[in-house]
Amino acid sequence: MPRFRLTIEYDGRGYAGWQRQENGPSIQAALEESIFRLSAERVTVTGAGRTDAGVHARGQVAHFDLTRAFPADTIRDALNAHLRPQPIAVVDAELAPSDFHARFSAISRSYDYRMLCRRAPPALEAGRVWHIGRRLDADAMREGARLLIGQHDFTTFRAAECQAKSPVKTLDFFEVREQDSEICCMVRARSFLHHQVRSMVGTLKIVGEGKFKPDHVARVLAARDRSACGPVAPPEGLTLVRVDY
């Protein structure tokens, strides 16, 4: 039974998230429907990261099995044709080893979180950035972000509904880049807790506003208490950029 691996880009606006659910359209369901239209097979598509409603992806990875083999390029092109006009594109399709698992084989996930720090609302980047009406102190945010790198108990930054077995995660990379009126938080880890990126960004935003000193981030982390966390940043600024194996 051939297994296929997809690299997928999508604009998460208008979707209830990656995962198939009853309360709205999902990326997973759109892909499964397109695969059915191509192959007449009902399959389950497994994604590397279950992005939330409104969260985007540039390089989501997923796998699925078919009983019948198709050339990988045919899969890519046919799925894109069936997905039209939805803002979901299969950037790449390839035949994968039968033990490849989009979720469990992944060794790291990289996310970008973009903030637009100016009075005027976004016109070109609407729905793709968190609009913050003022400048933030990117240096202070960078200093705070550094305190989150490494292995920690991230309970403070974990959603109540998170299903991970352990709150201990290792953050490999956290960079804060500023360009013009945009600040981008770039993070990478083997895996993240539910809402972890958006929770960390929400706390750093308070640091950027000068309401927390950067080293307050270490105390917030050490508290291992959800109520110590700043507000969770909204989904529209978040993009799953790539998954490595």
Added chain:
Amino acid sequence: MPRFRLTIEYDGRGYAGWQRQENGPSIQAALEESIFRLSAERVTVTGAGRTDAGVHARGQVAHFDLTRAFPADTIRDALNAHLRPQPIAVVDAELAPSDFHARFSAISRSYDYRMLCRRAPPALEAGRVWHIGRRLDADAMREGARLLIGQHDFTTFRAAECQAKSPVKTLDFFEVREQDSEICCMVRARSFLHHQVRSMVGTLKIVGEGKFKPDHVARVLAARDRSACGPVAPPEGLTLVRVDY
């Protein structure tokens, strides 16, 4: 009579272009209507560049006069409130000298033209890039682009309806950047002929496909003949990035 200078960002999709016209909504008309709602004055907004239908701007500049003075920040915020939910944002408003003219005082205009060179259609950048279904040779395009820099008679790259007095223009800058599957042509000149950027990009695309050698661009330019030009690139890849004074 106070004169105001605006810096404007917009997504050109769904607009008939910058200039007020009868066959569809325009950016100019949207701004003039917002100014009327703020001030009860009917004004003409003059832009630095009359972008075509579907062309975007990150840093369009415009001016207009009011009989009554408003604080510049009030103008910015009030216009943004009245423009909502249109994808047009006044990034900056300031009081300008009475002899400032958005169009005639400009010393240079910078445009980006973005091409997405991959089989899969754009999902995140739909409407913002020219989708080209294959890789292009960016080095060859760069070599061709270099031949367009400087002062030339750009008749080959001029639309039939162009109203410029002379076809001679000076191209100050033309860079071709490649990142992942995207190629971006960045150009700068005091002013451009109508469709000049999109015509140059259309010709360079043929070079990128290997159908023209890069030095063929010099012959196309020297022909001073519209029929020597490649197809005009579509509007969605083009963004007016900034205007300098």
